[in-house]
Amino acid sequence: MWRKVTSTSFSSLKSSLFFTRLHLQQASKHNAASASAVSRFATIAPLQEKDGRCPFITFVLGGPGSGKGTQCIKIVETFGFKHLSAGDLLRREMVSNSEYGSMILNTIKEGRIVPSEVTVKLILKEMESSDNHKFLIDGFPRSEENRIAFEKISGAEPDVVLFFDCPEDEMVKRVLSRNQGRIDDNIDTIKKRLKVFEALNLPVIDYYAKKGKVHRINAVGTVDEIFEQVKPVFKACEKAFNRS
Ligand SMILES: Nc1ncnc2c1ncn2[C@@H]1O[C@H](COP(=O)(O)OP(=O)(O)O)[C@@H](O)[C@H]1O
Numbered sequence: 001m002w003r004k005v006t007s008t009s010f011s012s013l014k015s016s017l018f019f020t021r022l023h024l025q026q027a028s029k030h031n032a033a034s035a036s037a038v039s040r041f042a043t044i045a046p047l048q049e050k051d052g053r054c055p056f057i058t059f060v061l062g063g064p065g066s067g068k069g070t071q072c073i074k075i076v077e078t079f080g081f082k083h084l085s086a087g088d089l090l091r092r093e094m095v096s097n098s099e100y101g102s103m104i105l106n107t108i109k110e111g112r113i114v115p116s117e118v119t120v121k122l123i124l125k126e127m128e129s130s131d132n133h134k135f136l137i138d139g140f141p142r143s144e145e146n147r148i149a150f151e152k153i154s155g156a157e158p159d160v161v162l163f164f165d166c167p168e169d170e171m172v173k174r175v176l177s178r179n180q181g182r183i184d185d186n187i188d189t190i191k192k193r194l195k196v197f198e199a200l201n202l203p204v205i206d207y208y209a210k211k212g213k214v215h216r217i218n219a220v221g222t223v224d225e226i227f228e229q230v231k232p233v234f235k236a237c238e239k240a241f242n243r244s
């Protein structure tokens with residue numbers, strides 16, 4: 001369980017995430033979609049530190065088939081993160097008799113983005129129940145609505161944003177040969193997902209690039225070659241992993 005922040009511990013936690021949280025909480029500009037998502041989440045507490053350590057959050061972004069999930073497995077093995085795939089969480093929710101099941105199914109089939117209130121809730125539940133404090137959040141945020149809802153509800157920002165930059169023809173080739181039986185791995189849905197990626201996800205990458213948080217990875221090459229680009233990003237953060 002995340003430890004609650006007490007007023008006595010707060011002064012020592014002013015740096016990094018906690019300072020950002022205060023800043024975010026004081027910010028007054030939120031779009032309408034996010035505001036309504038947030039109001040429905042009033043019962044979810046902002047992320048707290050665990051065992052005296054702040055959560056270390058990495059967003060893993062890139063188009064469909066760019067290799068996000070594949071690289072996350074390697075990051076987990078080497079750096080000990082907890083991997084949370086937004087797509088996997090939504091697919092699990094979809095088959096779990098959830099009230100959102102048919103909405104998620106239709107949205108994924110169409111390559112559109114599930115409303116943030118559903119996805120953020122699933123992600124925060126997993127973060128809260130994990131023993132780990134280092135998170136790879138894969139395939140999220142996929143839109144500005146996702147981003148704003150997460151930051152507002154959790155009170156946190158990512159420490160690192162990885163962007164796997166891959167040409168469209170390579171992404172299409174990989175998705176069509178993925179063979180995981182996914183309802184969205186077909187050419188019609190892929191075309192829609194690529195359009196949605198460009199229209200909704202690139203603005204999120206731009207937003208974090210302006211904040212100096214994006215590490216662009218050339219996603220063409222072997223899995224190991226790509227991981228060689230990823231490794232130094234986290235090696236440079238090792239001190240920050242255990243900050244309090
Ligand atoms: N560097 C790579 N070169 C060729 N194929 C890859 C590479 N990385 C991943 N793949 C394959 O491409 C497909 C999509 O990869 P995945 O990690 O699922 O991407 P994403 O999560 O970004 O959609 C999978 O079948 C995976 O095995």
Ligand SMILES: Nc1ccn([C@@H]2O[C@H](COP(=O)(O)OP(=O)(O)O)[C@@H](O)[C@H]2O)c(=O)n1
Pocket residue numbers: 062063064065068069085086087088090107108109111112113114115119138139140141142146184193
């Ligand atoms: N933040 C997210 C992540 C995924 N999704 C949905 O889930 C689908 C599959 O996401 P995914 O991350 O598993 O897909 P890949 O990029 O790994 O191929 C997306 O195309 C969306 O329809 C979403 O709505 N919101």
Ligand SMILES: [Mg+2]
Pocket residue numbers: 068069085087139
């Ligand atoms: Mg994936």
